[in-house]
Amino acid sequence: MNLSKLRHVIAVERTGSITKASEMMNVTQSAVTKSVADVEREIGYALFTRHARGVSTTEMGSAFIARAARILADMDQLIEDAQARRQQREALLRVGIAPSSLEGLLNRAVRSLIRKYPDYRVQLHGVPVERGIQMLRQGDLDICLGPLDRLSAESGFTCEPLGMLNGRLFVRKVHPLTRLEKPRADEINRYPIIIPDLSGAYVDRILALVPSEQAPPSLRVHILENFPMVTEIVGTTDTIGVVSAGYAQSRTFKARFTTIPYDLGEPMPIAAASRKEWLPTRPMKHFMAAIQAHPPIGYEPRASSGTPCRPEAGPAVTPR
Known part of the structure; x- marks a missing residue:
């Protein structure tokens, strides 16, 4: 039993005919006939009574088909909601900058992204480091830029090392x-x-x-x-x-x-992190491409790796 077979059964019930059901579903009569037979065999009783001019639903068949119709309606709504949510995510990019004083890192990249993809909606959130990690973990951010050593402590994150902050x-x-x-x-x-x-x-x-x-x-x-x-x-x-x-x-x-002229010590590695369990959306991919094409002032970006976060050496980075 699967959703396609249930749809065939419901079409037969609504049209009162296997022929009309096959026309409505744009499939062969044999496919509809097989679906009905498979479902009846699995549930152990007849759904329809066959007549010369079509079919009628049995008493037990009516109860089964009514419930199947509700399940399919819920499934259709679930798919519709998921598609709507995906469309929203495909147009929205939520980026956290931790801490927010590093927002200047993204000036050129964000400007380029918005000019090239005017349908995208970019939301930048300046947050403390720990808050940025929490928001990314909760799914409230798509990408978080921050210290590599802190992002690397999260096993569920994937990082793109960006270099060293001076x-x-x-x-x-x-x-x-x-x-x-x-x-x-x-x-x-x-x-x-x-x-x-x-x-x-x-x-x-x-x-x-x-x-x-x-x-x-x-x-x-x-x-x-x-x-x-x-x-x-x-x-x-x-x-x-x-x-x-x-x-x-x-x-x-x-x-x-x-x-x-006062020495603040060794440069700090920074990275862009995302959740490993989420597939990158188009805005996320285009955002990372924009960072590669328009790196922060005075730094050379690392090659894209897409590996789990872990500390590693990188070139000197001097963004704002």
């Missing part, structure tokens, strides 16, 4: 620190510092700048994920922010800010 401290052009050739840690920690996320890149190195005897390091820094907000604060106060070395080379950045 961070820099930055200040407004007219800032007391700009008068120093190479500021020391004690000279830097005189000023407030903004970091995007306590689990983000260079946090340990930056928190080490804050004397622990004064207060817990996490209470001596601002935590702001919105990079445009950070630039407005840094641009109008003596506060220090964090920026990628690549974005720091852009004309937009250089017009207002300058970096501080």
Whole structure:
């Protein structure tokens, strides 16, 4: 018994004729006859009484066919709902950036994607690293960009390594620190510092700048994920922010800010992760292609791998 045979049986009941049912279903009479016989043999009783001019439904057959019709209606609705959901997913791309201060990584890629595929709808979500991982795990994101070491801890993710993120401290052009050739840690920690996320890149190195005897390091820094907000604060106060070395080379950045020559340690590997159990949608494929075609400022993308997340070395990346 299968859905096709049940559809043949229901067509016979509705038309009262195997011939008319075959015409309605656009199949041969022998196919309909076989379907009816197969179902009757499996359930152990007759569905129809045969007459010279057609068939009529038996009492037990009527109950069986009524239930079969409800099942098929539910199945048709299930298929229709699944197709509608697929169409929605085929037009929607939900990308998480963890932390949100890395949103500038995607400027050129997203612009290219939207221009080339105007029917797509892109949703960018700037989130803390742990929140981005949770949203991807729950299916609330299609792709999450973030630290490779954190994404690699999730066995259910597949990663595309993007390279290495180089961070820099930055200040407004007219800032007391700009008068120093190479500021020391004690000279830097005189000023407030903004970091995007306590689990983000260079946090340990930056928190080490804050004397622990004064207060817990996490209470001596601002935590702001919105990079445009950070630039407005840094641009109008003596506060220090964090920026990628690549974005720091852009004309937009250089017009207002300058970096501080202070070593924040080793670059951080970053990656784009997706759920292994989900097949990539067209927007996901085109988004990754856009990143390959339009890499973040100042970096060379890694070759696409599509392998489960795991830490590995990569080329220097200097996005915003």
